[in-house]
Amino acid sequence: MLPRSADVALGSRASPRTARIHLLSVSSDLLERYQDDLYLVKGATGWLTVAALLVGLVALPFFLPKVGLGYLLFIAILMAANVIVAVGLNMLVGFTGLISLGHAGFVAIGAYASGLLAAKFGLPWYAAWIGAAVITAGFGFLVGLPALRLTGPYLAIATLGFGIAVYQVLVNWTALSGGRTGLPVQQLSFGIAGLTATQQLYYVAAGAAVVLSWVGYNLARSHVGRALAAIRDSDIAAEVTGVNLLWYKTLAFAISAAYAGIAGAIIAQALRHLEPQSFTFLESITYFAMIVIGGLGTVSGAIIGAVILTLLPHYLSGLRQWLPIFYGAAIILMMMVEPRGIYGRWVRIKMYFKAWPL
Amino acid sequence: MRTLTRFMLAVAVVAALSATAVGQPAERGVTPTEIVLATSMPMSGPAALWGTGVGGGIDAWLRHVNDQGGIHGRRFRFLIRDDAYLPPRAVANVRELVERDGIFGLVSSIGTANCFAIRDYMVETKTLWITPACGADVWAGMRERNKYLFVTYPGYVDEGIYLTKYGVESLKAKNIAVFYQNDLYGQQGLLGVKRGIAQVKGAKLVAQVSYEVTDAEVAAQALKLKESKADTLILYATPRQGALIVREIAKVGYQPTLMSTFTLLDPVMFALAGEAWNNVYLATYIPVPGMGDAKVDATLATLIRINPALARNPFNASAGVSFVESFLEGIRRAGPSLTKDRVVAAMESLKNWDGEVIRGVTYTPESRQGINRLFMVKSERGQYTKLTDWYTYPRKF
Amino acid sequence: MTQLAQYLVGGLATGSLYALVALGVVLLYRSSRVLNFAHGDIATLGTFVAFTLLGRKLPFSLAITGGLAAAALVGVLFFFFVLRPAKEASLLGKIVLTLGLALVLSGAVQVVWGTDTLVFPFPLSDTRVHRIGQVVVSETSLGTIVTGIVLMTLLYVLVQGTKIGLAMRAVAQNADAAQALGIPARKIYALTWALAAALGGAAGVLLAPVVYLDPFMMLDPFLKGFAAAVMGGMDSLPGAVLGGFLLGIAESVFAGYISFKFKTTMAFAVIILVLLVRPEGLLGRVYHRRV
Incomplete structure (x- = not known):
């Protein structure tokens, strides 16, 4: 699907094409040995890019107000939450080939769980958030069970039903969730001195997004990632080669749900008032659209998709009732221009220049 | 000649500089010719009806004020952002409006969840906030913090109490059923009915049947209501669901006395429910279009002249005017040198003030609840007739 | 007994709507x-077009035909101008394309016709009812x-008995x-x-006069x-009809006897249970995957 896939990476017993690339690959982007595929960051440029990104993320809260864009910090927080959901969902859809149209349900569980754990048991923020992740992972495991038998549209409907069930329970189980009146979430102290509440939340959210993306990149190239990809390509073949389907399919759901749970905890802190209307079916399909537009099966693609679909509705918001038309047209256009997602196009452009003049 | 021109130019520059330097610190969102206001509302998505109606009404009314020359030479620039009824987008919109666009005040916002989500930010930034359309619960217990908030919107609980009292005392209701929307709006109405029943003896609540705002049909609810055999049915619903339930109960041959909240005063109800919308008793806080109130009808005609699309949404458009009127009066009374605190002081001077649509607005330094009065009307052959005089309930915030 | 019959009648009516949607x-x-995912919004657009044609004093049958033709046209245009050129898109990519279409259509309907609730004129009345024993059935x-x-x-x-159906x-x-x-x-x-x-x-046209x-x-x-x-x-057309009616009836009975608050949850719970027993659906063809 991408150049970093088996036919190039495992080029030792090379076909003529891979051999030619092998000969010409002066750059670090073409893989020569299997070890190359295992490196997360390669070469000085790679490390420099990563360092620049991290410095940029740290400096953002101080840089934005300087150029009069301080209000974007809140959007950066939402973006971090969406990146986390997308990276997690991509693990399920892009890596494992399972589908979920009910991810807003997991986000909701994470949001309410973090709020309730902090309020009812007085837990510090990290404990509440980890608790929320564990609880959502548990739900992810349960939803993963039907996935052992269901595929395609059948699984889509099962997960969609889960999302709707979560919504209806939150609406009607007033004692737990506050129902449609909503659940106030207390402001958690992250203990970073000298910063406003928004800045603190930004650092925690951005930090979580970076760490969880890093975990995502690592998982993808670990034996777990290989097992998930094997399930995607053919689950029967994977089972024959010794991949435990029960374990890995439910694991994919659980990890993906835990990511959504952390994102939910961030959203709960950003809004400090939860109401089921933020977690409907429409949100679920937005998450789904993020990973497909960004590019399925790659962590970078999920990040790009989440960033674009967070910014797009905000910048179109002045269009009022015309917003859905432009938003929808933009989505159609992006998919038509690059059906493999934006990251796929980026890789193709990069490869074109690397391999030039071939 | 050239020296003279230069001298004149220099004088002009110095004068301009000193005017900005010596003049009082500029108020955010105010220039000598302009006042910037904004709102974030659901303009798309399932709740768009409210945003396009209320937001469109406010927009048209401000344009009308501009056409009359504005207020003290300043015209209004009104920014509308779409939040699709989603709290995260509402927060992002409001932050951008305050920090980038530098608005003078936020006019309304719709939905309890959205109001809760932006509340703390509005308090922190001390931004004027006029009539957020959500339950009074949002403001309870924060009297000391809401200096810049002004609300001309009724409390749902108080309305429920009033409806129940009227039903029991004047319509001889014994067994009451409530059909309500499952959200804060409907739940507070239900709470009001329960409190009303506790206050006046001789009636009981025999059924409380809810629906979700996304429900396509309400046939099951109609059968439940019929089984309750209540003699009086109180509705807390949107026009679509209200019309549906009225038609459904007529279909199954159930005919209780119908009472309803002000949202069903929308003239569209006569078209939607037809003959079933006859002899319904409703409470209201403003005279609605088509009730024979000349000022309200003239206002609506003005709105429709400016934006013909509002003809499809007359009730919400008029409500939009009622949200913003007292604020405009405050700006007028604050005088030519406009500041936030002058507007606050001017609005606190409003005592039983009547606008084009809103009636009897009073603010004090202690109370931001601009209106606390209701009256009853009855629907008869496509018309609403006034039944009672004003009923006053206690202020809460 | 009357109660059950009443719920069944309601279930059959909604069920036939579900079945029509499911067939598409x-x-x-x-x-x-x-x-x-744009199926619902295409239907809404067709219904609104029919509504406008009715407003232009067209006879009912013509207006409805016009509405259905408009819906069909949108479907065909989407196929030729979006789906065909994006051949390369994966199955999930195609889902996202239809999501985009859904947004565009829903936005267009809001801009053109507004967001207020409208009365759809229909020759049959919803309030005129027939009584069969105690059971009420509206026209x-x-x-x-x-x-x-x-x-x-x-x-x-069409599908089973004609040449086109065979194709x-x-x-x-x-x-x-x-x-x-x-075969083209x-x-x-x-x-x-x-x-x-x-x-x-x-x-859509059948639903609009009711809701x-x-x-x-x-x-x-x-x-x-x-x-x-x-x-x-x-992959089964009879399955879609069966599923539609079963869902409509189950929903109506559940809402009547147990809880209308969890009506939708129950519907999906039943579906998941059915799928756990028969992962390919009630009448779906069991196909054996090979590696």
Whole structure:
């Protein structure tokens, strides 16, 4: 699907094409040995890019107000939450080939769980958030069970039903969730001195997004990632080669749900008032659209998709009732221009220049 | 000649500089010719009806004020952002409006969840906030913090109490059923009915049947209501669901006395429910279009002249005017040198003030609840007739 | 007993709507493997067009035909100008394309017709009722059930009894082989889109007089119809009909006897249970995967 896939990476017993690339690959982007595929960051440029990104993320809260864009910090927080959901969902859809149209349900569980754990048991923020992740992972495991038998549209409907069930329970189980009146979430102290509440939340959210993306990149190239990809390509073949389907399919759901749970905890802190209307079916399909537009099966693609679909509705918001038309047209256009997602196009452009003049 | 021109130019520059330097610190969102206001509302998505109606009404009314020359030479620039009824987008919109666009005040916002989500930010930034359309619960217990908030919107609980009292005392209701929307709006109405029943003896609540705002049909609810055999049915619903339930109960041959909240005063109800919308008793806080109130009808005609699309949404458009009127009066009374605190002081001077649509607005330094009065009307052959005089309930915030 | 009968009548009426929506979903899925998330919005658009034509004093049958034709046209245009050029898109990519279409159509309906609730003029009255014993049946419910069954029968005859139907089945089974045999696969796809969209439009026209016309009226029926299609089996037309009626009846009975608050949750719970026993749906073809 991408150049970093088996036919190039495992080029030792090379076909003529891979051999030619092998000969010409002066750059670090073409893989020569299997070890190359295992490196997360390669070469000085790679490390420099990563360092620049991290410095940029740290400096953002101080840089934005300087150029009069301080209000974007809140959007950066939402973006971090969406990146986390997308990276997690991509693990399920892009890596494992399972589908979920009910991810807003997991986000909701994470949001309410973090709020309730902090309020009812007085837990510090990290404990509440980890608790929320564990609880959502548990739900992810349960939803993963039907996935052992269901595929395609059948699984889509099962997960969609889960999302709707979560919504209806939150609406009607007033004692737990506050129902449609909503659940106030207390402001958690992250203990970073000298910063406003928004800045603190930004650092925690951005930090979580970076760490969880890093975990995502690592998982993808670990034996777990290989097992998930094997399930995607053919689950029967994977089972024959010794991949435990029960374990890995439910694991994919659980990890993906835990990511959504952390994102939910961030959203709960950003809004400090939860109401089921933020977690409907429409949100679920937005998450789904993020990973497909960004590019399925790659962590970078999920990040790009989440960033674009967070910014797009905000910048179109002045269009009022015309917003859905432009938003929808933009989505159609992006998919038509690059059906493999934006990251796929980026890789193709990069490869074109690397391999030039071939 | 050239020296003279230069001298004149220099004088002009110095004068301009000193005017900005010596003049009082500029108020955010105010220039000598302009006042910037904004709102974030659901303009798309399932709740768009409210945003396009209320937001469109406010927009048209401000344009009308501009056409009359504005207020003290300043015209209004009104920014509308779409939040699709989603709290995260509402927060992002409001932050951008305050920090980038530098608005003078936020006019309304719709939905309890959205109001809760932006509340703390509005308090922190001390931004004027006029009539957020959500339950009074949002403001309870924060009297000391809401200096810049002004609300001309009724409390749902108080309305429920009033409806129940009227039903029991004047319509001889014994067994009451409530059909309500499952959200804060409907739940507070239900709470009001329960409190009303506790206050006046001789009636009981025999059924409380809810629906979700996304429900396509309400046939099951109609059968439940019929089984309750209540003699009086109180509705807390949107026009679509209200019309549906009225038609459904007529279909199954159930005919209780119908009472309803002000949202069903929308003239569209006569078209939607037809003959079933006859002899319904409703409470209201403003005279609605088509009730024979000349000022309200003239206002609506003005709105429709400016934006013909509002003809499809007359009730919400008029409500939009009622949200913003007292604020405009405050700006007028604050005088030519406009500041936030002058507007606050001017609005606190409003005592039983009547606008084009809103009636009897009073603010004090202690109370931001601009209106606390209701009256009853009855629907008869496509018309609403006034039944009672004003009923006053206690202020809460 | 009367109560149960009353719930059943309600269930049959909604069930036939679900079945019509489900048929459209299945038609598209089994021919081109596209899950069409714009199905509901195409239907809404068709209904609004019919509404406008009715306002222009066109006779009812013409106006309805116009509405269905508009829906069919949108389906065909989407197929030719979006789906065909984006051949490369994965199955999930195609889902996202239909999501984009759903947004565009829903936005267009809001901009053109507004967001307020409208009364859809219909020759049958919803408040005029027939009584069978104690059971009340409104004219529209009766009309919905009858029209639904007629349309389903027509579709059955078309697919099973005509040359075009044979071609459609052939393309659905193996598009390449069908094309090699001289069947114009592209035209058949376009026809399938038109047919599916028109069926959705029919559901919209039947629904609008009962629940009023507004831009979001198909949201819930679309999800339920989609679910019904899955329950019946995504590649089975009779399955879609069965799923639709079962879902409608189950929902109505559950709402009546147990709880209308959890009506939708229950519907999906039942579907998941059915799928756990039969992962390919009630009437879906069991196919054995090979590695």
